[in-house]
Amino acid sequence: MGSENRQYLEKYFPIASFIAAIMGPKCEVVVHDISDPEHSIVHIENGHISGRQVGDASTDLVLKILKTEAYHEEQYIANYRASGKMGQSFRSSTYFIKTDQGKLVGLLCLNIDITHMEVAAEWIQHILQGGPTPYIAPATLDQAPKEEKQATEYLQGNADDLLQHMVSSVTNRLTIPPERLSSQEKIEIVRELNDLGVFLLKGGVSQVANALSISEPTVYRYLQKLK
Structure with a gap:
């Protein structure tokens, strides 16, 4: 991590810990350093949820954000779907960490494990004989084509x-x-x-x-x- 990036990103380490303490053990909070996509995770809380740790790689969504520069007009994307390598479902959000000049240096990501919530919701819908399980609408990236506006993410460990x-x-x-x-x-x-x-x-x-x-x-x- 470069000294300039460290200056900004380390400010978010206690914030990540604070969020995790509030949200509980089913919420993973990650700080990514975008300067090293293969080892971008520099801080993580509740990493047991996805099986990731400090030094692990970016995600497919992080790379797409960097490639499309989707961060210029937005400060964050919220409430999109993510999946884990062990089959979990997540409701995720990403905050863009920028310098005072607007340069992107990192990402603060929240991944809430909703796997059991979805099972419970399906069971409740079945009992009530209602329609299909409500779908959690993901956030959109305005820069993406209309057919690709639903953001998704795959949470894995190494590159x-x-x-x-x-x-x-x-x-x-x-x-x-x-x-x-x-x-x-x-x-x-x-x-x-x-x-x-x-x-x-x-x-x-x-x-x-x-x-x-x-x-x-x-x-x-x-x-x-x-x-």
């Missing part, structure tokens, strides 16, 4: 897990093997992964090359075409 999840979320939609895709189709997949922020992480090029059955130089060439 390799994050990369695998992000690449798989795109390639799993393929209806034919990657080696049968045309060059233009592969370029479009690289474009989508680039928009998600996959290439902000070390190893992103290698993961994508393996997933698409192409060489790393080819991935770099496709990225050049996107500029």
Whole structure:
């Protein structure tokens, strides 16, 4: 963590502890340093909820925020859906930590485990013979296209897990093997992964090359075409 980032982020460590003390053991509070996406977690309270710890990586949503620069016009995004690697459901919110000049240096994230609440809500709805379980509406990013306005997040530990999840979320939609895709189709997949922020992480090029059955130089060439 750079000295300038530390100056701002350390102010939020006691705030994170304060929030966790109020909200209780089902609320995870995380401070991210955006200067190191592969090891962005610099402070965490109740990390047992997601299994994460200091030194772990960013999330897919953090990378998307950095890539789309969704923080310029907003100070936070609130009440969106997140999922954990152990199958949990979360109601999450993210506050953008900025310098006095408006430069983004970090994020303060709250993840409330609502897994058991959803089970209880479903049971209550069944007893009352009402409609489907009410859906917790996620926050929106104004910069996103209309069809992508619902923010979601996947909470995991290390950067390799994050990369695998992000690449798989795109390639799993393929209806034919990657080696049968045309060059233009592969370029479009690289474009989508680039928009998600996959290439902000070390190893992103290698993961994508393996997933698409192409060489790393080819991935770099496709990225050049996107500029």
